Amino acid sequence: MEIAKLGEFGLIDHLTKDIKPVNESTLYGVGDDCAVLHYPESEVLVTTDMLMEGIHFDLTYITMQELGYKAAMVNISDIFAMNGTPRQMTVSLAIGKRLKVEDIEAFYDGLRKACEKWSVDVVGGDTTASYTGLAISITCIGEAKKEDIVYRNGANETDLVCVTGDLGAAYMGLQLLEREKSVFYQQVDAMNKKLQEAHKAGNAKLVEHLQQEARKLNDFQPDFAGKEYLLQRQLKPEARGDVINLLRENNIHPTAMMDISDGLSSELLHICKQSHCGCRVYEKNIPIDYQTAVMAEELNMNVTTCAMNGGDDYELLFTCPIGDHDKLDALESKGIKQIGYITKEELGARLISRDNKEFDITAQGWNALKE
Numbered sequence: 001m002e003i004a005k006l007g008e009f010g011l012i013d014h015l016t017k018d019i020k021p022v023n024e025s026t027l028y029g030v031g032d033d034c035a036v037l038h039y040p041e042s043e044v045l046v047t048t049d050m051l052m053e054g055i056h057f058d059l060t061y062i063t064m065q066e067l068g069y070k071a072a073m074v075n076i077s078d079i080f081a082m083n084g085t086p087r088q089m090t091v092s093l094a095i096g097k098r099l100k101v102e103d104i105e106a107f108y109d110g111l112r113k114a115c116e117k118w119s120v121d122v123v124g125g126d127t128t129a130s131y132t133g134l135a136i137s138i139t140c141i142g143e144a145k146k147e148d149i150v151y152r153n154g155a156n157e158t159d160l161v162c163v164t165g166d167l168g169a170a171y172m173g174l175q176l177l178e179r180e181k182s183v184f185y186q187q188v189d190a191m192n193k194k195l196q197e198a199h200k201a202g203n204a205k206l207v208e209h210l211q212q213e214a215r216k217l218n219d220f221q222p223d224f225a226g227k228e229y230l231l232q233r234q235l236k237p238e239a240r241g242d243v244i245n246l247l248r249e250n251n252i253h254p255t256a257m258m259d260i261s262d263g264l265s266s267e268l269l270h271i272c273k274q275s276h277c278g279c280r281v282y283e284k285n286i287p288i289d290y291q292t293a294v295m296a297e298e299l300n301m302n303v304t305t306c307a308m309n310g311g312d313d314y315e316l317l318f319t320c321p322i323g324d325h326d327k328l329d330a331l332e333s334k335g336i337k338q339i340g341y342i343t344k345e346e347l348g349a350r351l352i353s354r355d356n357k358e359f360d361i362t363a364q365g366w367n368a369l370k371e
């Protein structure tokens with residue numbers, strides 16, 4: 001259905017009519033000039049992120065449903081990264097001309113799934129048109145007790161540096177999707193060339209045959225066998241609220257924490273800078289999935305570079321007092337890995353390679369505003 005048929009208010013109504021808040025702190029959600037929230041005993045956490053078509057996502061390979069899920073998850077991830085509990089979300093959309101009501105429905109379907117997973121209420125937003133692509137701006141609100149909040153600036157010398165899950169897979173997923181996309185467009189280009197030549201030669205039979213072949217190109221099936229994990233990591237990331245709960249259950253209180261959106265190296269430098277410290281991270285300890293390693297080899301890329309700088313991981317990076325070492329060891333099987341330790345600031349941020357050489361960690365991570 002054309003969005004114009006519903007208009008702005010019709011579309012908003014259509015998307016939000018079934019939303020039922022589940023949090024006590026949501027006094028009033030969608031429908032007035034403001035949502036009304038109530039946090040008598042907690043600190044309020046607020047985070048916002050913008051996702052632009054062409055910069056953050058490409059609608060040729062992410063579905064609208066996956067996009068809604070991812071847009072919500074990356075914001076929820078920021079609340080967990082402060083050791084908070086996500087509660088509310090506002091969703092603002094600037095919708096490009098090509099999109100239909102069904103597309104926005106699918107987006108909301110994915111978004112709702114992510115919100116349901118972590119009991120987050122959609123309490124408002126804004127809807128408008130865009131002449132260029134789709135733009136999404138999401139704000140997530142959460143809560144935490146003052147003493148529980150973990151900032152980027154609390155790391156201390158001798159603290160252990162930990163990461164969750166594995167790194168670099170989402171980046172390999174992106175490389176894979178872009179490769180298959182370019183394979184597809186190469187085939188389209190080649191076909192167009194042949195068609196032009198056949199036209200020029202006046203060969204009607206050949207033109208007809210090629211047109212038939214061209215239609216088949218629409219059924220192009222990219223080759224993703226054995227690489228499903230990489231795609232899932234790029235297209236359907238999960239915020240690590242499970243790890244936040246696990247740390248709480250085990251009485252582990254990180255000294256500094258953030259989520260890994262731009263790449264481990266970039267985030268390590270944020271923590272070091274804000275905590276006025278250095279770090280030593282061991283290449284051999286960086287968690288990498290088998291499929292990531294295989295894909296990196298296939299693309300002739302250094303897998304550690306991918307894991308350090310790839311981005312889009314949405315895992316947690318945190319530091320803990322060295323006294324938590326045994327407790328953290330026990331959690332290794334649950335996907336928490338100690339990768340190094342915090343040093344004095346003068347010692348810099350360095351990576352120790354497998355052959356025991358030291359390298360400066362530089363922020364080569366994802367940066368939308370860099371060349």
Ligand SMILES: Nc1ncnc2c1ncn2[C@@H]1O[C@H](COP(=O)(O)OP(=O)(O)O)[C@@H](O)[C@H]1O
Binds near residue numbers: 048049078
């Ligand atoms: N245009 C802006 N105006 C004000 N603050 C901003 C702006 N862009 C980013 N920030 C703030 O800068 C800090 C770092 O932002 P960013 O790197 O985007 O963090 P994150 O990776 O958690 O999204 C955050 O406190 C964020 O709110």
Ligand SMILES: Cc1ncc(C[n+]2csc(CCOP(=O)(O)OP(=O)(O)O)c2C)c(N)n1
Binds near residue numbers: 262366
């Ligand atoms: C089409 C496409 N291009 C590029 C990327 C890579 N990418 C997009 S967002 C992102 C992570 C960080 O985004 P940013 O806007 O810096 O979020 P923030 O750090 O503010 O949370 C990465 C690695 C992608 N996933 N898809």
Ligand SMILES: [Mg+2]
Binds near residue numbers: 048049
């Ligand atoms: Mg941001």
